[in-house]
Amino acid sequence: MTFVGKKFPSLNVDAMNDMGDTFKLNVLEEAKNNNKKVILFWYPKDFTFVCPTELHAFQEAVAEFEKRNTIVIGASCDTPEVHFAWLNTSKDNGGIEGVTYPILADSNRNLASTLGILDITNETYNEETGVVTVEGDNVTYRATYLIDEEGIVFHEGVNHMPVGRNVAEFLRLIDAYSHVQKNGEVCPANWEEGKEAMNANREGVASYLASN
Secondary structure: OOOEOOEOOOOOEEEEOOOOOEEEEOHHHHHHHHOOEEEEEEOOOOOOOHHHHHHHHHHHOHHHHHHOOEEEEEEEOOOHHHHHHHHOOOHHHOOOOOOOOOEEEOOOOHHHHHHOOEOOOEEEEEOOOOEEEEEOOOOEOEEEEEEOOOOEEEEEEEEOOOOOOOHHHHHHHHHHHHHHHHHOOEOOOOOOOOOOOEOOOHHHHHHHHHHO
């Protein structure tokens, strides 16, 4: 099920910050109450391999997201305590020391289940024992959500575990959506800030294609 064009689920989830504080965070309310966009990116596990490269990449781009009135939030199904341990592990030891944005600790998997992004390939119920077993790691894929100031999802994407994300593409998508919000024009393929957009009608596309 896609959430594009719909409101992001309103759920309170445990989160951890770089100061070691555990608190409840509601992604939908963060967007609406602060009148900001939100980028929420999920990764499979703390203390793994591709994951720290992504968290550091998003940290390096925090100022660029802030320029675009956008809040950065990370997320996994690890506990707050594990997040804090990873936040206190140096970069040269595979840690994420220096990351300042909050990280959701969806250890009960309520939000990840609602979004449908868990690595579960099969569920089996044993009628005799009443036990449910699953195939898969029951952790999240590399899912990313861009949410506007009203809490509406305007982009979602899911990568498999081995494939890291391109942070610059999310900045481009935010620029494009902001252009649409501000100007009412639509953004064609490969659009970047400063390039020509077009009117959403036959004349607009004809004019754009004639000059590009």
